[in-house]
Amino acid sequence: MTPQWKAVCAVADIPALGARVVHRAGQPDVAIFRNSEDKVFALLDRCPHRGGPLSQGIVYGERVACPLHNWHIELGSGCAAQPDEGCTRTFSIRVEQGMVYLDLNELAPAATDDAEAA
Numbered sequence: 001m002t003p004q005w006k007a008v009c010a011v012a013d014i015p016a017l018g019a020r021v022v023h024r025a026g027q028p029d030v031a032i033f034r035n036s037e038d039k040v041f042a043l044l045d046r047c048p049h050r051g052g053p054l055s056q057g058i059v060y061g062e063r064v065a066c067p068l069h070n071w072h073i074e075l076g077s078g079c080a081a082q083p084d085e086g087c088t089r090t091f092s093i094r095v096e097q098g099m100v101y102l103d104l105n106e107l108a109p110a111a112t113d114d115a116e117a118a
Contacts, residue, residue: 005094005101008032011040012098019055019064021045022102027109030091031055032100033075035062040100041075042093048073048086 014020014034022030022042031045031054039062045055052068062075072081079087094101 003092003094004104006104006107007099008102009100010098011038011095011100014040014100017059019057019059021055022107024107029055030102030107032093032102033059033064035059035075039075040093040095042091042102043073043075043078044089044091046088047071048078048080048088049084054088 008022009020009032011034014032016034017036019031019033022032024030029045031043033041043054045053047054047066047068049066049069049071052066054064054066054073056067057064063072063081064075065072071084073088074081077087078090091106092103
């Protein structure tokens with residue numbers, strides 16, 4: 001399926017070492033992260049451990065620490081750093097001329113979101 005990109009925010013709208021949340025009606029939110037090097041990442045806003053809001057965690061390097069139990073999640077892969085296990089869904093992201101875009105096809109309802117929300 002060909003990506004259909006949707007502008008969701010400007011890079012400058014995402015706090016450095018923080019996140020911005022994209023709400024999806026009836027579905028788990030997507031967290032857009034920005035690290036100290038202005039790299040941008042998109043993950044389902046749910047820790048694979050207990051569903052904590054990753055958008056409220058602390059970003060360092062290319063990881064975010066979950067605010068509930070301090071699990072460290074790789075922003076590029078969505079997977080927990082060892083010794084923890086599990087992954088959260090990642091989303092394709094594109095940055096052009098200071099704007100952040102997500103693929104509308106990936107934002108649509110998916111069975112994997114429902115499974116991860118359980």
